[in-house]
Amino acid sequence: MFEHLHGLPADPILNLMVQYRQDNNPLKVDLGVGVYKDEQGQTPIMQAVHAAETHLLASETTKTYIGPAGSEGFCFQISRLLLGNDHAVIKDQRITVAQTPGGCGALRVAAEFLAKCDPDTTVWVSDPTWANHIPLLKGANLTITEYPYYDGENKAIRFDAMMSALETAKSGDVVLLHGCCHNPSGADLNHEQWNSIAELVVRKGLIPFVDIAYQGLGDGLVEDTYGARLLADKAPEMLIASSCSKNFGLYRDRTGAVMVISANQTQASVSASNLFSIIRGIYSMPPAHGAAIVETILGNEALTKQWDDELTMMRERILQLRHQLAKEIAACGTEQSFAFIPEQKGMFSFLGIDKAQVAQLKDEYSIYMVDSSRISIAGLSSSNIQYVAQSLSAVLK
Numbered sequence: 001m002f003e004h005l006h007g008l009p010a011d012p013i014l015n016l017m018v019q020y021r022q023d024n025n026p027l028k029v030d031l032g033v034g035v036y037k038d039e040q041g042q043t044p045i046m047q048a049v050h051a052a053e054t055h056l057l058a059s060e061t062t063k064t065y066i067g068p069a070g071s072e073g074f075c076f077q078i079s080r081l082l083l084g085n086d087h088a089v090i091k092d093q094r095i096t097v098a099q100t101p102g103g104c105g106a107l108r109v110a111a112e113f114l115a116k117c118d119p120d121t122t123v124w125v126s127d128p129t130w131a132n133h134i135p136l137l138k139g140a141n142l143t144i145t146e147y148p149y150y151d152g153e154n155k156a157i158r159f160d161a162m163m164s165a166l167e168t169a170k171s172g173d174v175v176l177l178h179g180c181c182h183n184p185s186g187a188d189l190n191h192e193q194w195n196s197i198a199e200l201v202v203r204k205g206l207i208p209f210v211d212i213a214y215q216g217l218g219d220g221l222v223e224d225t226y227g228a229r230l231l232a233d234k235a236p237e238m239l240i241a242s243s244c245s246k247n248f249g250l251y252r253d254r255t256g257a258v259m260v261i262s263a264n265q266t267q268a269s270v271s272a273s274n275l276f277s278i279i280r281g282i283y284s285m286p287p288a289h290g291a292a293i294v295e296t297i298l299g300n301e302a303l304t305k306q307w308d309d310e311l312t313m314m315r316e317r318i319l320q321l322r323h324q325l326a327k328e329i330a331a332c333g334t335e336q337s338f339a340f341i342p343e344q345k346g347m348f349s350f351l352g353i354d355k356a357q358v359a360q361l362k363d364e365y366s367i368y369m370v371d372s373s374r375i376s377i378a379g380l381s382s383s384n385i386q387y388v389a390q391s392l393s394a395v396l397k
């Protein structure tokens with residue numbers, strides 16, 4: 001049987017990580033993988049997470065099964081962190097929340113939920129979008145189509161083209177939107193653009209599906225939810241996939257949530273039973289540890305404050321690196337402007353250089369990034385930023 005399989009190429013980012021590890025150049029810089037790094041190049045465990053883990057270790061009394069939806073306390077806290085304490089969909093009991101293995105788990109469960117509603121569902125994704133969106137949605141056999149999003153020439157969102165494309169969507173089509181910190185472009189919708197999208201989605205009977213994996217790493221914990229909250233206000237039906245991987249630094253603990261907003265309370269209980277049955281058929285129940293940490297932090301005022309302060313520091317560091325990179329490149333006398341970098345949000349931006357230049361940066365300067373020239377900003381630090389700027393400007397000359 002196994003002989004029927006053909007070998008598959010390695011994931012390009014994982015490949016890049018291996019090449020980086022094997023590189024002996026002391027000046028090497030990893031701008032590939034999308035994890036937060038501090039000034040020392042480490043991805044540390046947040047102190048609030050450590051404190052919550054210590055508390056959990058001392059107080060946990062059982063590891064018995066918990067159920068497909070995971071921890072009720074986690075689901076309560078995470079939906080309020082995203083939508084606010086008093087959102088109408090919570091008060092009206094129109095929302096179903098399930099704890100998932102990371103944001104990927106949430107996306108995959110949501111995809112299965114859509115396929116169960118209608119196997120012919122079409123999902124519109126941004127061009128470009130996070131590469132893993134495609135297999136996560138295709139795994140449920142959904143049809144994928146693209147709307148224009150980022151204009152690499154002008155370093156701006158192609159908003160008119162995006163809206164024109166979505167005008168051609170049919171009722172019941174799903175629109176996948178990045179809640180904040182668009183991956184890979186860093187180009188986020190402004191409030192006016194979100195307002196227009198909400199109007200279009202409601203008018204045409206489209207289902208918004210918000211993927212929010214970087215809440216708190218763009219403009220702020222509440223600011224980053226503008227689009228998600230607005231769509232939850234306006235649309236009768238909606239899906240949300242949220243992740244705690246980046247904002248709690250829980251990457252390998254696989255912590256996220258899927259949220260389904262239904263048109264009314266009766267429909268919500270039907271949606272819930274379907275959602276939980278889908279989960280039961282995939283992984284049965286989510287892992288507990290990461291969600292217990294998040295629940296402990298968000299259920300304790302002092303820990304929430306400590307976590308919020310740490311997250312603010314991470315957000316501000318990324319923004320400061322964005323400003324510094326643009327400044328250092330300009331100081332090299334580079335003709336091309338990189339002033340767009342501090343305008344963009346979150347962990348990523350495209351440098352906008354071609355594949356040959358990306359390869360040159362890797363081969364001659366040991367600076368690693370994916371072929372599209374997407375860089376992970378947190379891979380920069382005060383010790384390597386000048387080297388990156390100088391190497392880039394050398395490659396551009």
Ligand code: PMP
Pocket residue numbers: 034101102103104105130178183211212213243244245251255256
């Ligand atoms: N969506 C987007 C856009 C992402 O960038 C990520 C993380 N790279 C995720 C979802 C989910 O990640 P995880 O499964 O690690 O929580």
